Amino acid sequence: MRTDDLIDALARQGRPPEPSVGRVLRVAQAFGFAASAMLFMAILGPRADGVDALFRGWYGLKLVLVGGLAAAAFPVAEALARPGARPPAVGLMVVAAALVLAAAVDIALLGADGAASRLLGRNGLHCMSLVPLLAAAPFAAALIALRRGAPTRPGLAGAAAGLLSGALGALLYGVFCPDDSPLFVAFWYTLAIGLVTALGVLAGRLFLRW
Amino acid sequence: MAEERWRTLLLAARAGDGAAYRTLLSELARHIRNIARRASVSAHLSAADLEDIVQETLLAVHLKQHTWNADEPFGPWVRAITRYKSIDVIRRRGGRTHLPIEDYADSLPAETAEAQLPARDIIRMAETLGEKPRSIVLAMFVDGLSTGEIAQKFSMTEGAVRVAVHRALSALSRRFGGKD
Numbered sequence: 200m201r202t203d204d205l206i207d208a209l210a211r212q213g214r215p216p217e218p219s220v221g222r223v224l225r226v227a228q229a230f231g232f233a234a235s236a237m238l239f240m241a242i243l244g245p246r247a248d249g250v251d252a253l254f255r256g257w258y259g260l261k262l263v264l265v266g267g268l269a270a271a272a273f274p275v276a277e278a279l280a281r282p283g284a285r286p287p288a289v290g291l292m293v294v295a296a297a298l299v300l301a302a303a304v305d306i307a308l309l310g311a312d313g314a315a316s317r318l319l320g321r322n323g324l325h326c327m328s329l330v331p332l333l334a335a336a337p338f339a340a341a342l343i344a345l346r347r348g349a350p351t352r353p354g355l356a357g358a359a360a361g362l363l364s365g366a367l368g369a370l371l372y373g374v375f376c377p378d379d380s381p382l383f384v385a386f387w388y389t390l391a392i393g394l395v396t397a398l399g400v401l402a403g404r405l406f407l408r409w
Numbered sequence: 410m411a412e413e414r415w416r417t418l419l420l421a422a423r424a425g426d427g428a429a430y431r432t433l434l435s436e437l438a439r440h441i442r443n444i445a446r447r448a449s450v451s452a453h454l455s456a457a458d459l460e461d462i463v464q465e466t467l468l469a470v471h472l473k474q475h476t477w478n479a480d481e482p483f484g485p486w487v488r489a490i491t492r493y494k495s496i497d498v499i500r501r502r503g504g505r506t507h508l509p510i511e512d513y514a515d516s517l518p519a520e521t522a523e524a525q526l527p528a529r530d531i532i533r534m535a536e537t538l539g540e541k542p543r544s545i546v547l548a549m550f551v552d553g554l555s556t557g558e559i560a561q562k563f564s565m566t567e568g569a570v571r572v573a574v575h576r577a578l579s580a581l582s583r584r585f586g587g588k589d
Binding site: 213 | 430549578
C-alpha cells in the first residue's frame with residue numbers, strides 16, 4: 200500500500216473514538232482500588248483502634264504520606280502514557296522529602312535507641328506480602344489503561360504503574376497495620392512498593408509495547 | 410510555524426473536518442519521512458523500510474491521537490512517536506542484511522516517489538483479521554468507501570463503523586510490530 204493511499208483511508212475514517220488516557224487511568228484505578236478494598240475487608244479489615252488513632256501519633260500521617268504517594272504517582276503514569284509529555288516528578292520528591300523528615304523527627308523525639316526495633320517493627324514480612332497482594336488489582340488495571348495510551352518508554356511507564364498501584368495497595372495495608380513509625384514506613388513500605396515498581400518495569404517491557 | 414499549523418489542523422480534524430485531517434496527515438508524512446530518513450540511513454535501511462516507518466508512524470499518530478493534549482506542544486508529540494516507531498522497525502530489521510544505503514544515498518528516489526512505494530501491506534495483513542473486520546477494512550482501503558457508505562453496506566451506524574475500523578487498525582498495528 201502506498202503512503203498516499205494510507206493517508207486517504209485514514210482521512211476518510213476520521214477521528215478514532217478514544218477517551219483521554221487520564222480518564223481511562225482514573226476509571227481503571229477506581230475499579231482496581233475498589234476491588235482491592237473488597238479483598239482488604241474480606242481478609243484484613245481496619246485495625247481496632249482505627250478511628251481513634253487517626254489523629255494521634257503517626258497513624259494518620261502514615262496514611263497521608265502513602266495516599267500522597269499515590270496522588271503524586273498518578274500524573275507521572277499518565278504523562279508516561281503520552282509521547283513527548285514530561286512526567287511531573289515534583290510531587291514524588293515532596294513525598295520522599297516528607298518521609299525523610301518524618302523519620303528524622305521520629306529519631307529526634309524517641310532517640311536513636313530502639314530505632315532499629317521501630318524500623319523492623321513486628322509486621323515487616325506481612326507488609327512485604329500483603330502490599331503486593333493488595334496492589335495486584337490496581338496494577339493490572341493500570342497496565343490495561345496504559346496500553347490504551349502510547350508509552351514510548353514502556354519499562355518506565357510500567358514502573359510508574361507499579362508505583363501508583365503499590366502506593367494504593369500500601370494505603371489499604373496501612374489502614375490495617377499497627378506499625379506506624381515513619382522508620383517502619385520508610386523501610387518496609389519502600390521495599391514493598393519498590394518490589395511492585397520493579398515488577399512494573401518487567402510488565403511494562405512485556406505488555407506496554409505498541 | 411508548521412507546528413502551530415498542525416495543531417490548528419488537528420483541532421479542526423477533531424471537530425470533524427476531514428479535509429483538514431488529510432492535509433495534516435500529508436504534511437506529517439513529509440515531516441516524519443525527513444526525521445526517519447536520518448535514522449534509516451545510519452541503520453542501513455532500504456527506502457522501502459523507511460516508508461514502512463512513515464506508514465507505521467502515521468498509523469500510530471492516527472490511532473493514538475487522543476494521547477496529545479491540546480494544551481501541550483505538538484512537535485515533541487509527533488517526534489516522540491516517530492522515534493519510537495523508527496526504533497521499532499530498525500530493531501525488527503536487525504536480522505536482515507541490507508545494501509549500505511550510503512552508496513546510493515545521492516540517488517535516493519525523491520520524496521514523492523517514496524510515497525508511492527509499496528511498503529508493508531495493510532491489505533495483505535487484513536487477511537489475518539476476522540471475517541467482519543476484514544471486509545470493513547477492505548471496503549475502506551480497497552474499495553475506497555467512506556464510513557457513511559460502509560455503514561450503509563453493512564447496515565451499521567457510522568459510529569459503529571468507526572469503532573470497528575479503529576479496532577481493526579489497532580490489531581493490524583500490533584501485528585506489524587509482532588506484538589500480537
